[in-house]
Amino acid sequence: MKLELNQIQDLNKQKAAEQAEHFGFLKLALDKKGIDAEAIVQKLADFQVAIPSWALGSGGTRFGRFSTGGQPVNLEQKIEDIGLLHALTQTAGAVSLHIPWDIPTDPAATKQLADSHGIVFDAVNSNTFQDQEGQVETYKYGSLADRQTAVREQAVAHNTEVIRYGKLLGSKSLTVWLADGASFPGQNNFRKSLQNTQRSLQEIYAELPADWRMFIEYKPYEPSFYSTVIQDWGTSLMLAEGCGEKAFCLVDLGHHLPNTNIEQIVATLMMKGKLGGFHFNDSKYGDDDLTVGSIKPYQLFLIFNELVYGMNHNEANNPPLAWMIDASHNIKDPLEDLIQSLEAIQLAYAQALLVDTPALEAAQADNDVVLGQELLQDAYRTDVRPLIREARLRRNGALNPITTYRSLQVRDHLIKERGLKTVATGL
Numbered sequence: 001m002k003l004e005l006n007q008i009q010d011l012n013k014q015k016a017a018e019q020a021e022h023f024g025f026l027k028l029a030l031d032k033k034g035i036d037a038e039a040i041v042q043k044l045a046d047f048q049v050a051i052p053s054w055a056l057g058s059g060g061t062r063f064g065r066f067s068t069g070g071q072p073v074n075l076e077q078k079i080e081d082i083g084l085l086h087a088l089t090q091t092a093g094a095v096s097l098h099i100p101w102d103i104p105t106d107p108a109a110t111k112q113l114a115d116s117h118g119i120v121f122d123a124v125n126s127n128t129f130q131d132q133e134g135q136v137e138t139y140k141y142g143s144l145a146d147r148q149t150a151v152r153e154q155a156v157a158h159n160t161e162v163i164r165y166g167k168l169l170g171s172k173s174l175t176v177w178l179a180d181g182a183s184f185p186g187q188n189n190f191r192k193s194l195q196n197t198q199r200s201l202q203e204i205y206a207e208l209p210a211d212w213r214m215f216i217e218y219k220p221y222e223p224s225f226y227s228t229v230i231q232d233w234g235t236s237l238m239l240a241e242g243c244g245e246k247a248f249c250l251v252d253l254g255h256h257l258p259n260t261n262i263e264q265i266v267a268t269l270m271m272k273g274k275l276g277g278f279h280f281n282d283s284k285y286g287d288d289d290l291t292v293g294s295i296k297p298y299q300l301f302l303i304f305n306e307l308v309y310g311m312n313h314n315e316a317n318n319p320p321l322a323w324m325i326d327a328s329h330n331i332k333d334p335l336e337d338l339i340q341s342l343e344a345i346q347l348a349y350a351q352a353l354l355v356d357t358p359a360l361e362a363a364q365a366d367n368d369v370v371l372g373q374e375l376l377q378d379a380y381r382t383d384v385r386p387l388i389r390e391a392r393l394r395r396n397g398a399l400n401p402i403t404t405y406r407s408l409q410v411r412d413h414l415i416k417e418r419g420l421k422t423v424a425t426g427l
């Protein structure tokens, strides 16, 4: 299914006058504060977030998964779904592939299909956390960190293969996330696991094309519950520095222990020029993979505040970041959930762009703690939705993507096309 521009525009017309009024009002209010609303709209319009190929099917937990009809059954249908998201939101102009869940059988045709939807290929993700059919060595006890050379070699070779697919599709980065760790004390030697990981990563790094980057994702626990080899940003940074200038840390919001100050991690990594990518989601307890902004929107704003500050004060030359949603939306329609996540990301970004940084720095210099908080919360409490809608409108997206998605009965069409009981690969 493909949405036609006129279908979206017809629905936009019904709300166009209201949007013009709301945008005009906010623009005036921001103008009085010396903020250029047009510049913010442009930044929002330029901001694109990758959709992972594994997020388009129904999510769930390890206790079960409840089906949503019309799920995509192959990579082509997944790209079509991202095309729908992009047509509605104009924010989802990239896909992040997980190999081997989504191996392109004809990469040139896959690339062409993505092109036709205005979608580019973002980071490619390797998977050494599951065994695949026909695989010689098992990853049961580890992959890049494993004590057996043959297992490590197989895991390195898989990453090389992922790079090969990425090159065919136009990707420019590889994300490595390891499940390696121990479920019980005594299972592994911490030092040897870490040393093996560093060596394996260096071998993968050696295969990286000159214009590529490697992202190293960390996670404190799960699936190993006693210890994870790349458990935190410090370990990720150490490994990235051990590889070279094309290796960076990747922050996944769900990969932190409760109450971790993620915004501070962002600030530190950007100060070092070593923040490469970002996986968005939200959580109550751990890596719950809930809709972005559904639980802790203020934290998301504070994180964006550091990202914006980092981009504006980029002494360490941190490269542009790879943004991706990494959620599994549990019981919702995956496409509706992704629309909500994209909206939450845009909201936090827009709010962060409103922060009066010079005033904040002056308040900090004066030790005016109250004013510092007031300035942040003034930005956070501004209703920036008219700015986001305006950015979408100018790119021919939907003023209200969820309402448009429902009015156009997209899910019903997908069910008719693909069937009620389809199953997608992925989480």
Ligand code: PSV
Residues within 6 Å of the ligand: 054, 125, 177, 217, 219, 252, 279, 287, 326, 427
């Ligand atoms: C692991 O929890 C993770 O966040 C990694 O990014 C994986 O690639 C992704 O989820 C899918 O398993």
Ligand code: MN
Residues within 6 Å of the ligand: 177, 217, 252, 279, 326
């Ligand atoms: Mn992730």
